[in-house]
Amino acid sequence: MTRFTREELEAARDRLVPDVTADGLKVLFCGINPGLMTAATGHHFARPGNRFWPVLHLSGFTPRQLKPSEQQELLSYGLGITNVVARASARADELTAEEYREGGRLLALKVARLRPRWLAVVGVTAYRAAFDDPKARVGPQARRIGDTRVWVLPNPSGLNAHWTAQTMAEEFARLREAAQSAGDSGGTD
Structure with missing residues (x-):
């Protein structure tokens, strides 16, 4: 992996990182916003x-652990990546409540256009802020965006000590099973 200086990472602040998307995906994963390393490399997570890439593999979404530079391979598995807020920052707490709300509005428009079966927001706090749902918990949500179901996953950041890679993988696997089930019923109705 390329080593970046502090100055190079700071230069990536506010840079946009292109989504990895296509119409009709099984699952569109949605991060909070790109970190500076993501913005510097142009590769999500x-x-x-x-822990996103290891957990994606441990949960059975991918047959091997992909590197961030291999993110385009996700499309071959019916998976994609976007973010609630497009702007890169060093930490998610640099984002404003308005950025989250506007990000949620734009995300809903993107989902309505792309029509994935599931939108998986990685980070319950980001989901709560973007969709004004303060009581949301990790797991399937009652909310739909058109025909797209919504699942909130734990934030894979290494700073999220409440979840281990194994417990995260179990939650990701619940989503994978729901996304593959006949009739795609998995969740709350």
Whole structure:
């Protein structure tokens, strides 16, 4: 992995990172916003301590652990990645409540256009802020965006000590099973 200086990472602040999307995906994963390492590399979940890629594999979504630089391979598995807020920052707490609300509005429009079976927001706090749902918990949500079901997953950041890679993988696997089930019924109705 390329090593970046503090100055190079700071230069990536506010940079936009292209989505990895296509119409009709099984699952569109949605991060909070790109971190500086993601913005510097142009690859989602690129920070070495982020557990997204290992957990995606451990949960059975991918046959092997992909590297962030291999993110386009997700499309071949019916998976994609976007973010609630497009702007890169060093920490999610740099985002404003208005950015979350506007991000939620834009995300709903994107989902309505792309029509994935499931939108999986990685981070319950981001989901609560973006969709004004303060009581949301990890797991399937009652909310739908058109025909798209919504699932909230734990934040894979290495800073999220409440979840281990194994317990995260179990929650991701619940979503995978729901996304593959006949009739795609998995969740609350």
